[in-house]
Amino acid sequence: MDNADNLFHPSLAAALMKLDPEDGEKIMEYFKTHALLTREKALLQSSVREQKKLLVENAKLKKDIEQLRVQLQEKQRRRTAKALFSPAPPPSTRSPAPSAPSNQAPSPAGATAASPSSSSSHDRRERQSRRRKGERKARPDSLCLGAEPQVDVSRLDLRVGRILSVRRHPLAEMLSVQEVDVGENAPRTVVSKLQGKTDLEELQGGLAVLLCNVKACKLRGVVSQARLMCCSDSDDLIELLAPPTGSAPGDRVTFLNYPGEPDRELQSKQRVWELLKPDLQVDCKGVANYKGCGFEVKGKGLCRAPSLTNCIIR
Known part of the structure; x- marks a missing residue:
């Protein structure tokens, strides 16, 4: 009770003892206990607030670390490509000039005759160097063309998003505009051709799969910042791909065989989406896949079509 004793003036204890000699001490003990409980409650509330603040800061740090990791990997990829495609310095073909005999000075006529020969040799070396550089410059283009078959689905930034709102495009009858939360600071605007194919009101509040690293483009005056992943059958019926139960906005969609x-x-100009599109399918079980490898949200399950099977993804 030492801390509680400091909360009360001695004159207060004396006054209580004088007013009620029998119960004065008990009253003082009650006041002291109540004061200690009040202080402990304040400390506990302060600790809870501090813990919440630390959790928010920790989440922000994790996000910053992830962004830095992606940037580092991108820089490493560019550095590797630069090292592969940069031309090597041409080998030196210069031969040591013969030294003149020490006991005989070169004649002026000999010096004049040697000058054209040296100039023509220098020009020949320059032409050879230019030809070598031209060959090396053309080599990366052939390597780039040969690298096209190595394009795979891991280059697509697929994420789970929640459709916050849906409205008709003001200038295009067959287009609709969605505001979608993909786990970022602000929602993304998406323009899609869903008007007349699906019930737009049912989409609001639902989850979808979005391609988030497409280049932003303006469609009839509205900038679209992502692409809704849909599946379509031969009757031109369109459904949005559905993430697994328990998914949250911002969850990555990954592929086990393409890490x-x-x-x-x-x-x-690289036409990555066009090259990958033919291999994006919905199988007979309704599972979205790329070359047989399912669209997966780690720890939560596979992405599926709500009702369609054996159809394309677009």
């Missing part, structure tokens, strides 16, 4: 990191942004 690479996605591109920061898909370049249109």
